[in-house]
Amino acid sequence: MFAKLLKYEFKSVGKWYLALYALVLAIAIVVGFWLRSNVIRAETSEISNAEATLLGFVMFAFAAILITIGISTLFLIVNRFRHNIYGRQGYLTMTLPVSAHHLILSKLVSALLWSLLAAIIAILSLLVAFSISGIDEFFGAYTFVTELTDIPSILQYGFAQFVSTVHSILLIYFSISIGQLFKDYRTLMAFIAYFSISSIVGIISSLFYLSELETLYGSSLSILPNPILTFLSILLAFGYYFGTHYIMSKKLNLQ
Structure with a gap:
């Protein structure tokens, strides 16, 4: 099926x-x-x-x-x-x-x-x-790709992009599910849920990057994704998934 x-x-x-x-x-x-x-x-x-x-x-x-x-x-x-x-x-x-x-x-x-x-x-x-x-x-303008010439770096970058895409899609699904819990203005509430969650996650990521920049001050900053933030995205993706599943299974409210 x-x-x-x-x-x-x-x-x-x-x-x-x-x-x-x-x-x-x-x-x-x-x-x-x-x-x-x-x-x-x-x-x-x-x-x-x-x-x-x-x-x-x-x-x-x-x-x-x-x-x-x-x-x-x-x-x-x-x-x-x-x-x-x-x-x-x-x-x-x-x-x-x-x-x-x-x-x-x-x-x-x-x-x-x-x-x-x-x-x-x-x-x-x-x-x-x-x-x-x-x-x-x-x-020639894209000189940053020189860091992605070896297989481990390519796999790391590809995996991080895959996780980021899954995270973004599941966040959309979860936000839509939250919006349908309301009787009126479902689309508006879904937008509010999406931007609220995105803002919180963005602030956390920004604080982490600022901390990392202070640690790496004076040295070159790699373009490769940070494994800690990738792991955080995985945890959040699971949360969005099971949150969506719970709403669909227990709180379904069709128009």
């Missing part, structure tokens, strides 16, 4: 998002060739102000499209959980012969995969555009 739930998650929105990702890659190719033509022309002749303005607008539009990928993925994560569990569709969803664990995990796995795919498409689009353009300085 878990596999069927997961299949339904992708089937319901897969075509639209895959079409969006294909469009972004196509635009990246067009932008790359346009940049390349302008770079070649700039070596032999001066580009007019109108062309420079148009090029700037295209680059801005391309950046906006990449941002749209992130926003649309966030909307997908929020909308699928809120409507399928606590909206009108919840009356059908909660009658399925599956546990709350299966429902949460199917939403979480699909959200993780869509987030990963969105990140890959965004990075791939940038690489395609700037590789075609021949602007080598784009890659």
Whole structure:
């Protein structure tokens, strides 16, 4: 049944998002060739102000499209959980012969995969555009990746990013679940719950980083994730998960 739930998650929105990702890659190719033509022309002749303005607008539009990928993925994560569990569709969803664990995990796995795919498409689009353009300085600007050249560092960074993504998704689910406990203004209460929890966690993380900076004063600060904060994110993620499960199982209040 878990596999069927997961299949339904992708089937319901897969075509639209895959079409969006294909469009972004196509635009990246067009932008790359346009940049390349302008770079070649700039070596032999001066580009007019109108062309420079148009090029700037295209680059801005391309950046906006990449941002749209992130926003649309966030909307997908929020909308699928809120409507399928606590909206009108919840009356059908909660009658399925599956546990709350299966429902949460199917939403979480699909959200993780869509987030990963969105990140890959965004990075791939940038690489395609700037590789075609021949602007080598784009890659040279990111000198911080020199710390991620060995396998242990790559695994550590990848694991921390995975934990951070799971933590963020489960926080969204938990906040939505808190919001549905109220009779009115559920969306508003979910926002308040999300930003309240995020602010508290952010303050704790900031205090930890300040303490770490004082300890490392005078030495270089690594970009690699701190294992203590990663462990804290894991603990919080478990708390969000079981908090969501408890509300779905014991405090369900459908619209």
